[in-house]
Amino acid sequence: xxxxSILFALTxxxxxxxxxxxxxxxxxxxxxxxxxxxxxxxxxxxDGTLDNAFGNPGQSLLHPGTGGSFTGANTNSFSFPSVTPxxxxxxxxxxxxxxxxxxxxxxxxxxxxxxxxxxxxxxGMYNNPAHYAFRVVLFGNAGNPSWVAFDSLVDDAGxxxxxxxxxxxxxxxxxxxxxxxxxxxxxxxxxxxxxTAVVPIEFNAAGGMDIVRLxxxxxxxxxxxxxxxxxxxxxxxxxxxxxxxLAIGGLMLRxxx
Numbered sequence: 001x002x003x004x005s006i007l008f009a010l011t012x013x014x015x016x017x018x019x020x021x022x023x024x025x026x027x028x029x030x031x032x033x034x035x036x037x038x039x040x041x042x043x044x045x046x047d048g049t050l051d052n053a054f055g056n057p058g059q060s061l062l063h064p065g066t067g068g069s070f071t072g073a074n075t076n077s078f079s080f081p082s083v084t085p086x087x088x089x090x091x092x093x094x095x096x097x098x099x100x101x102x103x104x105x106x107x108x109x110x111x112x113x114x115x116x117x118x119x120x121x122x123x124g125m126y127n128n129p130a131h132y133a134f135r136v137v138l139f140g141n142a143g144n145p146s147w148v149a150f151d152s153l154v155d156d157a158g159x160x161x162x163x164x165x166x167x168x169x170x171x172x173x174x175x176x177x178x179x180x181x182x183x184x185x186x187x188x189x190x191x192x193x194x195x196t197a198v199v200p201i202e203f204n205a206a207g208g209m210d211i212v213r214l215x216x217x218x219x220x221x222x223x224x225x226x227x228x229x230x231x232x233x234x235x236x237x238x239x240x241x242x243x244x245x246l247a248i249g250g251l252m253l254r255x256x257x
Contacts, residue, residue: 022235025080026212029231030059046215048076051228056096056169060230063108063215065222075215084208085178089238091209094173096189096231097124101165103224104130110172110229111213118206121181122217123172127224131163134183134197141202150185150195
């Protein structure tokens, strides 16, 4: 009976959504703001503005794609207390980005990093290589890839497609553990994953991640125009093995009582 109880607990924990046990750092749908000035009370705005007529759904952050390199002029950011994932947890970061499919020359991304300029992860649209891409740079390990296109991109029927603009709201996600960054791209945000990628990482001694940035990577302007951002999510999530250990620990405590 005791063995059954532990097995039952493990089964239940495995079936529970990890988000139910997550520490939410940012859950932003841009619905609570009356105007851009109110948005600026939460976000440090560059050239971003509140779009109260277009979102996924409702309102969104509109980024026109202007700005200049390393000036901060076109980056919209949210700061939070520094977090470095351990072996028992990972950071889960996602953003919906609207692509009007008008150009493959866009440079607009959602990113998370150490504000001091290390441990940088970004994903979104980039023009070299075009179009949907990611980068993992300034980590402690060698071989950090700077702008890699999502390869093996397929449509929702599983058929290969070229990495060219697709009109719609697309969900870019990355799970960041102590040892790897695991990306996924869901075109049209319909629950079908169209591409994935995994990159080994080793956190730089500069510190943990403490800022989310939406806009131009390295504040670059976007010759192909801007995008809209919505449903920005960042959580610290326990690894499944850690949840299982918690379940076993709880059962053992009950038995001792």
